[in-house]
Amino acid sequence: MIEEILPAEVASAVSRLDAPEAALFPTERALISSAAPRRRAEFTTARVCARQALARLGIAAAPILSGARREPIWPDGVVGSITHCAGYRAAAIGRSTWFTTIGIDAEPNEPLPDGLLEHISLPQERRRRAHADGTHLDRLLFSAKESVYKAWFPLTRRWLGFEQAAITLEPDGTFDAELLVAGPVSGFHGRWLARDELIVTAIATPRPETP
CATH class of the missing domain: 3.90.470.20 (4'-phosphopantetheinyl transferase domain)
Structure with a gap:
């Protein structure tokens, strides 16, 4: 996948x-x-x-x-x-x-344990999650944040908390992450896929072309 x-x-x-x-x-x-x-x-x-x-x-x-x-x-x-x-x-x-x-992440397509969504998400994320038939959107949000962290850490060598990235999930299989802390990048664009009882998310940021 x-x-x-x-x-x-x-x-x-x-x-x-x-x-x-x-x-x-x-x-x-x-x-x-x-x-x-x-x-x-x-x-x-x-x-x-x-x-x-x-x-x-x-x-x-x-x-x-x-x-x-x-x-x-x-x-x-x-x-x-x-x-x-x-x-x-x-x-x-x-x-x-x-x-x-x-940054990549894979998760089972099943609900997060009770109470975990409030710990890993911001209020606006819980309001604007994308609609996707058969996809557990709380788990998708968690996976996207895991991919964000894995993309962030090599650039900064710094921890990134769940509350320090705001994710917008889109029903077309993409997502955007706004970073709420100072760093070398302000955000990431990624993609997601749910199939075969799995959710996968990925970020691959191209290197800017030299002028």
């Missing part, structure tokens, strides 16, 4: 089945040596997807370690994002000469 809402220049890979930990580099395996089985499976398969996406750009396999906030550390010359939820793992990679940042 994720490739349908990403530009053609972004390489992506998806897996519905988890890969064995033998697929990891030793330095990657060390990062999850004490993690719970679920976390180990998510981490491993996301790294396998990431290497498949890198290969599609002609980039050799290499360890993909984690930063202080568990963000993936990409090889020089690329930007990217990974996501995982039950039964779905994905990675999206683009060359940094083409894109400034990428």
Whole structure:
């Protein structure tokens, strides 16, 4: 699904089945040596997807370690994002000469737990959510904010709270994010898709052309 809402220049890979930990580099395996089985499976398969996406750009396999906030550390010359939820793992990679940042997220197409919508949304977002048959719009809003954070953090190395981005969801499968804090960008434009019991969202910001 994720490739349908990403530009053609972004390489992506998806897996519905988890890969064995033998697929990891030793330095990657060390990062999850004490993690719970679920976390180990998510981490491993996301790294396998990431290497498949890198290969599609002609980039050799290499360890993909984690930063202080568990963000993936990409090889020089690329930007990217990974996501995982039950039964779905994905990675999206683009060359940094083409894109400034990428953020993706996948979620089950089901309601958020009781009380969580008020925690992750602004009043205006709850009033103006798009209409979409069969799509749980509270979960879609959450996913869009996750993609926004994943696109924001590599640019700033700063946390972004749910209340610091205002999302406008559109029924045509797009969304806009207005950032309510100072930073190098004022917002993002993204796309979303709901199908096969999943919701996916993606942001891929092209690098401005040099005058």
